[in-house]
Amino acid sequence: MRIRDEQMALxxxxxxxxxxxxxxxxKVAGAMAALGGLGFVARAEAANASKPAxxxxxxxxxxxxxxGGGWFQxxxxxxxxxxxxxxxGVPALFAGLMVFNADFVAxxxxxxxxxxxxxxxxxxxxxRKDSRWSDNAPVSARxxxxxxxxxxxxxxxxxxxSFLYDIKNGEAFNKKKITxxxxxxxxxxxxxxxxxxxxxxRGYFPVLAAYIAALPGYQRAVExxxxxxxxxxxxxxxxxxxxxxxxxxxxxxLKKNPYYYGAKDVHLTKVIVPxxxxxxxxxxxxxxxxxxxxxxxGDLKRLQSDxxxxxxxxxxxxxxxxYLLPQATKAPFDNLKVRRAVAHAVDRENxxxxxxxxxxxxxxxxPPGFPGAIDDPKIKAIQKFDKKLAMEALKxxxxxxxxxxxxxxxxxxxxxxGAKPLAEAVQAVLLxxxxxxxxxxxxxxxxxxxxxxKQDLQFVxxxxxxxxxxxxxxxxxxxxxxxxxxxxxxxxxxxxxxxLEAGRDTRDAKKRMAHYAKAExxxxxxxxxxxxxxxxxxxxAKPWVKxxxxxxxxxxxxxxxxxxxxxxxxxxxxxx
Amino acid sequence: xxxxxxxxxTRLPAPGGAPVGALTWPHEATRGSTLWxxxxxxxxxxxxxxxxxxxxxxxxxxxxxxxxxxxQSYTKPNFGRLYESPSREYPLGTDQLGRDxxxxxxxxxRVSMLVGLGAxxxxxxxxxxIGAISGYVGGRVDLLxxxxxxxxxxxxxxxxxxxxxxxxxxxxxxxFIALGLTGWVGIARQTRAQVLAIKEKEFVExxxxxxxxxxxxxxxxxxPSALTPIVVSVTFGVPEAIFTEAALSFIGVGIxxxxxxxxxxxxxxxxxxxxxxxxxxxxxIAIAVTMLSFTFFGDGVRDALDPKMK
Numbered sequence: 001m002r003i004r005d006e007q008m009a010l011x012x013x014x015x016x017x018x019x020x021x022x023x024x025x026x027k028v029a030g031a032m033a034a035l036g037g038l039g040f041v042a043r044a045e046a047a048n049a050s051k052p053a054x055x056x057x058x059x060x061x062x063x064x065x066x067x068g069g070g071w072f073q074x075x076x077x078x079x080x081x082x083x084x085x086x087x088x089g090v091p092a093l094f095a096g097l098m099v100f101n102a103d104f105v106a107x108x109x110x111x112x113x114x115x116x117x118x119x120x121x122x123x124x125x126x127x128r129k130d131s132r133w134s135d136n137a138p139v140s141a142r143x144x145x146x147x148x149x150x151x152x153x154x155x156x157x158x159x160x161x162s163f164l165y166d167i168k169n170g171e172a173f174n175k176k177k178i179t180x181x182x183x184x185x186x187x188x189x190x191x192x193x194x195x196x197x198x199x200x201x202r203g204y205f206p207v208l209a210a211y212i213a214a215l216p217g218y219q220r221a222v223e224x225x226x227x228x229x230x231x232x233x234x235x236x237x238x239x240x241x242x243x244x245x246x247x248x249x250x251x252x253x254l255k256k257n258p259y260y261y262g263a264k265d266v267h268l269t270k271v272i273v274p275x276x277x278x279x280x281x282x283x284x285x286x287x288x289x290x291x292x293x294x295x296x297x298g299d300l301k302r303l304q305s306d307x308x309x310x311x312x313x314x315x316x317x318x319x320x321x322x323y324l325l326p327q328a329t330k331a332p333f334d335n336l337k338v339r340r341a342v343a344h345a346v347d348r349e350n351x352x353x354x355x356x357x358x359x360x361x362x363x364x365x366x367p368p369g370f371p372g373a374i375d376d377p378k379i380k381a382i383q384k385f386d387k388k389l390a391m392e393a394l395k396x397x398x399x400x401x402x403x404x405x406x407x408x409x410x411x412x413x414x415x416x417x418g419a420k421p422l423a424e425a426v427q428a429v430l431l432x433x434x435x436x437x438x439x440x441x442x443x444x445x446x447x448x449x450x451x452x453x454k455q456d457l458q459f460v461x462x463x464x465x466x467x468x469x470x471x472x473x474x475x476x477x478x479x480x481x482x483x484x485x486x487x488x489x490x491x492x493x494x495x496x497x498x499x500l501e502a503g504r505d506t507r508d509a510k511k512r513m514a515h516y517a518k519a520e521x522x523x524x525x526x527x528x529x530x531x532x533x534x535x536x537x538x539x540x541a542k543p544w545v546k547x548x549x550x551x552x553x554x555x556x557x558x559x560x561x562x563x564x565x566x567x568x569x570x571x572x573x574x575x576x
Numbered sequence: 577x578x579x580x581x582x583x584x585x586t587r588l589p590a591p592g593g594a595p596v597g598a599l600t601w602p603h604e605a606t607r608g609s610t611l612w613x614x615x616x617x618x619x620x621x622x623x624x625x626x627x628x629x630x631x632x633x634x635x636x637x638x639x640x641x642x643x644x645x646x647x648q649s650y651t652k653p654n655f656g657r658l659y660e661s662p663s664r665e666y667p668l669g670t671d672q673l674g675r676d677x678x679x680x681x682x683x684x685x686r687v688s689m690l691v692g693l694g695a696x697x698x699x700x701x702x703x704x705x706i707g708a709i710s711g712y713v714g715g716r717v718d719l720l721x722x723x724x725x726x727x728x729x730x731x732x733x734x735x736x737x738x739x740x741x742x743x744x745x746x747x748x749x750x751x752f753i754a755l756g757l758t759g760w761v762g763i764a765r766q767t768r769a770q771v772l773a774i775k776e777k778e779f780v781e782x783x784x785x786x787x788x789x790x791x792x793x794x795x796x797x798x799x800p801s802a803l804t805p806i807v808v809s810v811t812f813g814v815p816e817a818i819f820t821e822a823a824l825s826f827i828g829v830g831i832x833x834x835x836x837x838x839x840x841x842x843x844x845x846x847x848x849x850x851x852x853x854x855x856x857x858x859x860x861i862a863i864a865v866t867m868l869s870f871t872f873f874g875d876g877v878r879d880a881l882d883p884k885m886k
Contacts, residue, residue, distance in 0.1 A: 350655035
């Protein structure tokens with residue numbers, strides 16, 4: 001069954017309504033595209049349980065500690081994903097009908113089988129009979145019926161209930177246009193069959209069912225404890241783990257859930273997740289208080305050169321691009337010659353040195369190894385670093401010889417991840433090569449976004465993290481001139497837009513890529529943006545941590561937005 | 577108490593610590609000049625205060641002559657030599673862009689001194705008139721002004737400064753304004769209290785009986801006598817301003833890069849503390865030494881100007 005474009009648009013709307021936004025949508029859409037339009041596997045695909053390799057001896061103590069470097073910086077609001085997908089809790093406490101695997105493909109989880117009717121407007125999930133809640137009650141179709149109706153119930157006041165508006169009468173019920181929940185199109189035919197009737201053909205619905213927003217809640221606990229039901233003393237879980245303890249603002253302790261169907265394959269008996277501010281860096285990891293952590297610029301080089309710890313460090317997939325936006329509507333960047341001068345003046349090789357290994361020089365939007373990556377020497381030459389070309393570009397402008405610059409402010413979002421040193425390096429090379437004096441202004445994220453979208457900033461230092469492996473994401477979603485919302489730059493170019501439209505509407509992969517390459521060429525020549533660096537990310541895991549899943553490209557994948565299935569695969573081997 | 581002296585406002589000792597000696601008026605054989613001369617003598621006897629004063633003078637010189645003293649440019653990167661530890665070539669090492677930390681600290685002294693003094697000028701310009709008018713005029717004006725001062729006083733200062741800064745945007749001049757707008761409250765209160773006490777004194781009565789107008793009374797008779805606490809307040813205000821700037825730059829709302837500021841240097845590099853200790857430690861020492869110097873000097877000035885101390 002192919003998912004048609006209008007359905008994709010609807011799917012996107014659903015996700016947007018809950019604030020997931022284009023980025024996350026596109027990640028899923030990308031996974032769907034990868035499977036030829038079917039973003040999920042309909043039949044039970046035994047979740048690849050991790051098993052110790054020959055020669056590995058399981059440690060007696062299967063306790064795993066992870067966090068830091070951006071994970072669990074703040075105390076979760078709750079673990080109630082059924083009510084609020086941004087609760088910030090631990091997803092591993094619950095198991096949904098479907099789950100995303102390490103390649104971002106939705107596979108059945110609490111369901112064993114997913115069947116759609118002919119047009120994809122009615123979906124039937126067959127529920128597995130061997131999984132139980134942590135109070136020993138079976139996980140049945142009724143739990144999901146109740147949970148999704150709870151999310152839609154206006155009395156619940158779930159902030160992102162529109163996530164389930166695809167369900168027939170879901171929106172009407174949520175908006176109090178009908179009051180009878182039995183009219184809502186989700187129904188347990190019996191304990192083991194959940195029938196979901198939708199507003200219309202929605203081929204992507206099983207993918208929605210894999211999202212954390214579709215995780216279930218537990219009726220009896222909610223009825224008894226209200227909003228406090230996810231406190232450690234009250235919670236009942238159906239995921240691989242249960243909540244052993246939750247010391248607010250200090251740590252979360254997970255325990256293996258023996259009632260979970262796959263419990264025999266879950267090795268960890270205890271998971272400790274401390275709440276750590278990002279500024280702590282890798283200190284807790286080095287002090288052996290964590291087994292897995294994400295790494296930041298200040299620590300990466302040191303850990304890599306530490307003979308004891310260098311083996312712990314691994315790179316994980318995180319395609320992203322740092323670039324400059326000279327605002328084409330604001331002086332001096334309204335002058336193409338000035339933009340060209342800037343493009344030639346950015347000494348990328350040197351700029352990335354300050355990132356300490358967390359960036360590499362970029363010559364286009366798409367990093368090597370991803371569809372649409374460009375290796376054309378002609379395009380690489382357009383903005384290549386050349387001090388002389390940079391100064392020559394200024395000839396005939398009021399700024400010839402690097403004089404008479406107006407006040408120039410480079411704005412960036414306040415964020416970690418080594419963003420500021422890179423921006424300062426850009427600032428320094430522009431001063432050196434163009435005598436362009438620039439003030440660097442770090443804006444609070446909300447203010448930054450607001451002014452960015454008004455195209456009110458003169459000069460911007462910004463990144464785009466790839467959402468799904470298709471150039472549509474890197475060009476259309478970012479630079480398309482006719483975009484009405486979330487547009488970062490005032491720059492537009494008719495020919496560029498035409499290439500993007502052609503790329504979108506073409507089916508032949510080769511021709512598509514040619515359109516995007518042309519688009520990149522146009523954008524670089526007109527200096528709609530100045531690519532500077534590609535993102536590189538690292539994490540560190542202690543040698544006794546095993547079982548971290550790998551994707552098809554052979555890279556380790558750790559918990560993020562889409563993939564949240566890391567914990568049940570991990571095991572600890574004996575510390576040799 | 578001091579009688580009128582001409583151009584009394586010039587008697588404000590430059591908190592840079594330099595010409596405190598100028599506070600004496602040798603040609604005037606009044607008790608007033610004796611007070612200042614006594615104070616000067618007492619100040620010199622206070623070793624900590626002298627040490628503080630000397631350090632402050634040195635810092636001022638460094639700030640003024642930064643262009644001459646600094647071995648390198650504070651903006652010039654050297655991408656071949658990032659994050660280097662102190663060496664002969666770079667006595668305090670290099671930072672994340674390979675810039676010379678020593679040079680950046682020397683220019684940072686300029687920012688700190690400018691902020692310390694600049695903010696105090698604004699503070700005095702706002703606080704003293706408000707305090708003086710409030711105390712001298714009294715009545716409803718006093719009530720209104722005092723309530724206003726109370727309201728301002730109730731705001732936590734740093735929060736208020738951050739608020740002002742986020743409205744004005746980062747930058748040196750805006751720091752002056754933000755610190756000035758929030759810092760005048762204490763000095764206004766002290767001035768008012770002094771003026772209240774002094775305006776009842778006999779010599780003021782006398783001047784008034786001789787026909788002096790309010791303006792003249794206030795500027796020539798009352799204010800000069802109220803100077804002591806103002807001077808003390810300013811000497812303590814300077815380090816507070818320096819520290820506030822450091823705090824603001826530390827959290828990223830103070831001075832914009834590439835202009836160096838000690839607080840900014842600490843703030844940007846604190847997460848590298850274990851990898852590159854020198855980036856954080858040297859600016860921190862600079863802040864600490866400056867704060868201590870001003871505090872010692874301020875203590876000395878206060879003690880010296882306290883008539884009860886002999």
